[in-house]
Amino acid sequence: MGLNRSTLLAFLLIAALIAVPFAAPYIGGNYIITQATRVVIFGIVALSLDLLIGRSNLVSFGHAAYFGLGGYVVAIASFHLANDIPLLGWAGSNEALVVWPLAMLVSGLAALVVGALCLRTSGVYFIMITLAFAQMIYFIFVALKFYGGDDGLSMRSRNLFAGERITNATTFYWICLGALALCLLVQWRLIVSRFGRVLSGGAANERRMAAMGYSIYAYRLVAFVIAGMMAGLAGALYANLNRFASPDMMSWLLSGEFMVMVIMGGVASLFGPIIGAAVFLLVETSLSGATEHWQIFFGPFVLLIALYAPRGVWGLVRGGGK
Amino acid sequence: MQLLIEQLLNGLQLSLTLFLLAAGLTLVFGIMGVINLAHGSLYMLGAYAGASVAAKLGNPWMALPSALLASALVGIVMEYLIVRPLYARDHLAQVLATFGLILFFNGFIAWAVGRPPIMMDTPAALSGFIEILPGLPYPTYRLAVMGAGVCVALGLWYIIARTRLGMLIRAGSDKRDMVEALGVNIAVLFTLVFGLGALLAGLAGVMVAPIRSVQVGMGEQVLITTFVVIVVGGIGSIRGAFIGSLLIGMCDTLGRAYAPILLKLWLSGSIADGFGAALASIMIYLVMAIVLIVKPRGLFPVGG
Numbered sequence: 001m002g003l004n005r006s007t008l009l010a011f012l013l014i015a016a017l018i019a020v021p022f023a024a025p026y027i028g029g030n031y032i033i034t035q036a037t038r039v040v041i042f043g044i045v046a047l048s049l050d051l052l053i054g055r056s057n058l059v060s061f062g063h064a065a066y067f068g069l070g071g072y073v074v075a076i077a078s079f080h081l082a083n084d085i086p087l088l089g090w091a092g093s094n095e096a097l098v099v100w101p102l103a104m105l106v107s108g109l110a111a112l113v114v115g116a117l118c119l120r121t122s123g124v125y126f127i128m129i130t131l132a133f134a135q136m137i138y139f140i141f142v143a144l145k146f147y148g149g150d151d152g153l154s155m156r157s158r159n160l161f162a163g164e165r166i167t168n169a170t171t172f173y174w175i176c177l178g179a180l181a182l183c184l185l186v187q188w189r190l191i192v193s194r195f196g197r198v199l200s201g202g203a204a205n206e207r208r209m210a211a212m213g214y215s216i217y218a219y220r221l222v223a224f225v226i227a228g229m230m231a232g233l234a235g236a237l238y239a240n241l242n243r244f245a246s247p248d249m250m251s252w253l254l255s256g257e258f259m260v261m262v263i264m265g266g267v268a269s270l271f272g273p274i275i276g277a278a279v280f281l282l283v284e285t286s287l288s289g290a291t292e293h294w295q296i297f298f299g300p301f302v303l304l305i306a307l308y309a310p311r312g313v314w315g316l317v318r319g320g321g322k
Numbered sequence: 323m324q325l326l327i328e329q330l331l332n333g334l335q336l337s338l339t340l341f342l343l344a345a346g347l348t349l350v351f352g353i354m355g356v357i358n359l360a361h362g363s364l365y366m367l368g369a370y371a372g373a374s375v376a377a378k379l380g381n382p383w384m385a386l387p388s389a390l391l392a393s394a395l396v397g398i399v400m401e402y403l404i405v406r407p408l409y410a411r412d413h414l415a416q417v418l419a420t421f422g423l424i425l426f427f428n429g430f431i432a433w434a435v436g437r438p439p440i441m442m443d444t445p446a447a448l449s450g451f452i453e454i455l456p457g458l459p460y461p462t463y464r465l466a467v468m469g470a471g472v473c474v475a476l477g478l479w480y481i482i483a484r485t486r487l488g489m490l491i492r493a494g495s496d497k498r499d500m501v502e503a504l505g506v507n508i509a510v511l512f513t514l515v516f517g518l519g520a521l522l523a524g525l526a527g528v529m530v531a532p533i534r535s536v537q538v539g540m541g542e543q544v545l546i547t548t549f550v551v552i553v554v555g556g557i558g559s560i561r562g563a564f565i566g567s568l569l570i571g572m573c574d575t576l577g578r579a580y581a582p583i584l585l586k587l588w589l590s591g592s593i594a595d596g597f598g599a600a601l602a603s604i605m606i607y608l609v610m611a612i613v614l615i616v617k618p619r620g621l622f623p624v625g626g
Contacts, residue, residue, distance in 0.1 A: 059414050059417060121614065121618050123413060124351065124557060125553060125618075125619070127417060128550075129614065131546060131549060132549055135546050136607035139603040140600050140604060142603070143596070143600035252542060259414075259418060259421070260418065260421070263414070263418055267414075293432055295426065295432070296426060296430055297429075298422075299423060299424070300422060300426055302419075302422030303423060305418070305422075306415045306416075306418035306419035307404075307407055307408075307419060310411075
């Protein structure tokens with residue numbers, strides 16, 4: 001019974017995401033498409049963060065750093081191309097099939113370095129240190145006046161996709177949805193594989209996994225890097241959506257909001273984080289539309305979720321304990 | 323030389339502010355096992371309560387008691403209503419709940435006072451300069467802040483090392499169950515410790531209010547720096563918090579003053595300025611990274 005209800009919810013979510021471009025002309029046009037694109041992009045980030053929080057019991061409070069790095073890679077590559085300033089001999093690029101993988105690579109490398117340090121610790125140390133290193137990356141970009149510093153970096157146009165311009169909001173939405181589908185597939189394969197079982201085994205009882213001969217550190221580091229790469233891809237998409245990257249994409253506030261999305265949707269569930277992203281953006285948009293001081297209401301809302309609904313929407317629908 | 327002395331004093335002053343925050347945060351974590359992100363909000367509330375009461379009454383001296391009262395009261399209410407249910411929960415729930423509190427406090431202040439930064443006057447008696455060395459004037463207020471910081475640090479040491487309350491705090495951070503089994507009312511102890519931490523945070527907030535601008539979000543930046551301090555010092559250790567505060571406060575201040583100057587020895591002017599600013603702002607995180615490589619549980623690890 002429980003399984004059926006959650007399967008139904010997953011199907012509803014997929015159907016809704018596919019239906020958006022067809023329904024959009026009747027319910028708000030490009031505005032709805034743009035909002036749905038944000039849901040999809042934040043869904044990718046939340047999904048990747050759940051690989052750490054939900055599957056590995058690693059509460060990373062710095063996920064926005066990898067998201068922002070991905071955005072900056074795209075914006076910087078486009079900046080060098082547009083202004084004809086070579087970057088260490090490279091002319092820059094505006095081709096999505098070049099810069100998006102590059103964004104994932106850079107975010108993944110950053111996650112490798114930060115993860116290698118953070119994973120030496122655990123528990124509350126891990127939370128504080130991931131936050132601190134994200135803040136460090138944030139400050140580096142604030143100080144980089146060449147790339148706009150505090151003000152961020154605008155892109156003259158969206159990336160080309162295989163040489164084609166992406167001017168249409170609907171086309172861009174499909175591309176983002178495709179990226180989300182790809183990430184879902186990767187995450188699902190990871191979770192059902194031996195790799196995923198070692199991760200969740202380590203989350204349940206680290207010592208037992210060590211006794212079984214698994215180096216849980218290496219598994220966690222790989223998970224941290226994969227999550228960072230997915231966040232980097234999402235950042236590249238988000239920079240394209242807004243044609244803009246700024247240090248705000250790396251702020252601790254956004255890291256916290258990503259965590260809220262994961263919990264709100266439901267930890268350790270494939271579709272939960274995506275639902276969380278949708279609910280989060282819906283609540284945020286409607287509250288901030290109603291009052292300038294929306295945080296007064298949003299804060300207690302987050303608090304209530306933390307206290308009374310720790311398994312999120314997915315947990316409520318699925319019902320019962322795990 | 324004069325620059326160095328001035329920067330050392332500034333660094334000491336930052337260190338003492340950080341210590342007031344780190345001591346409260348590390349006590350709360352060490353004893354109750356709660357990670358409280360809203361600690362920075364208590365710092366902000368102290369600054370706002372002080373600045374607005376001082377402006378309303380026209381008497382800057384009233385800032386201190388009102389800030390202490392406001393932050394301690396809010397802290398105690400917060401502990402009773404929100405933190406108490408979190409003791410038994412995992413860190414994720416604690417982080418999320420206190421993140422919600424930050425959003426609430428920031429929204430509340432923006433609504434009640436407004437987003438533009440507000441200023442607070444220093445008391446007239448403390449607004450001048452004192453010549454600490456021939457030809458080196460230093461603001462009296464900053465000296466007073468340092469004096470107060472040292473007094474509070476000593477007072478805290480006295481409470482923790484020499485009083486019955488301190489004995490319970492030390493025992494509680496070591497073996498909480500045992501203290502409870504011996505008949506100590508642990509709930510009251512927790513509220514007291516949380517209130518004490520809130521009081522110290524409010525004190526730090528009101529003391530820096532005349533030096534920095536008082537604005538929404540001031541708490542989070544200092545909170546993250548405080549995290550760096552207690553990670554370096556070792557979570558739960560007051561001594562670690564003190565040494566960590568000195569290390570981080572000095573590194574940050576001296577880094578900001580000297581990184582651009584040192585880089586100019588190798589690089590051309592504008593590039594050195596750019597890199598210097600970036601290097602200065604990440605200096606404390608580099609220190610943290612080095613400490614983590616050498617001692618993953620901080621300089622003064624607590625427990626096993």
